[in-house]
Amino acid sequence: MLVDGKRIAELRYLLEAALLQIAGTRVNGNRQHRLYNTTNILFEHCDSDAIIMGLEGIAVSNGSACTAASIDPSRVLLAMGLTETEAFSCLRFSLGRFTTDADVDVTVNAVKQVVAGLRTLVGWKSCKFKILL
Numbered sequence: 001m002l003v004d005g006k007r008i009a010e011l012r013y014l015l016e017a018a019l020l021q022i023a024g025t026r027v028n029g030n031r032q033h034r035l036y037n038t039t040n041i042l043f044e045h046c047d048s049d050a051i052i053m054g055l056e057g058i059a060v061s062n063g064s065a066c067t068a069a070s071i072d073p074s075r076v077l078l079a080m081g082l083t084e085t086e087a088f089s090c091l092r093f094s095l096g097r098f099t100t101d102a103d104v105d106v107t108v109n110a111v112k113q114v115v116a117g118l119r120t121l122v123g124w125k126s127c128k129f130k131i132l133l
Contacts (some may be wrong), residue, residue: 003005009036011104015042015093018034019107022115028077028090042082043111046118048091054114058107060090 008018016039019025024044043051048062061131074089082090 002051005036008097009097011099011101012037012093013119015039015095015104015108018104019111021111022112024119028080028082037095038092040077040090041088042086043115044086044089046089046115048089050118051091051111051114054117055107055110058110059094060107061094062088062090063092071115083092 012047018124020027021039022043026038026042028042052060052062073082073084074090077087078084091111095104
C-alpha cells in the first residue's frame with residue numbers, strides 16, 4: 001500500500017499541476033496535510049454541475065459521498081472560507097490504485113476543454129482584474 005500511495009500522490013500532484021495551469025483555478029485546503037489520493041479544485045466562473053456534465057466518462061464529484069443527494073453547497077468548503085458561489089465551482093478528484101498517467105492526461109485535456117467552453121458562454125476572460133457577473 002505504501003508504494004501505491006506514493007505513486008498515487010505523484011499522480012495527484014501531476015493532475016493538480018496541470019489543472020492549475022488553467023487561469024482562475026486553485027486547490028482548496030492544505031496542500032501538505034491531506035489524503036494522498038484526493039484533491040479539490042476551484043474553477044472560477046464555472047458551475048461544477050456543468051463541468052461534470054461535460055466530462056463524459058470521467059468520474060468526478062462536486063461534493064462528498066455523504067452529501068450526494070444535497071443541493072446545498074459543501075459545508076466543509078464554506079467552513080474553509082469559500083463563498084457559496086465558489087463552493088458551487090469546485091470539483092473533487094479522487095485517484096486510485098488503477099489510475100494511470102494516461103488517465104490524468106485524458107482528464108486534464110477534458111477539463112481544460114469543458115472549462116474553456118463554459119467560460120466562453122459566460123464571457124469570462126483571463127485578465128488581471130475580476131469580472132463581476
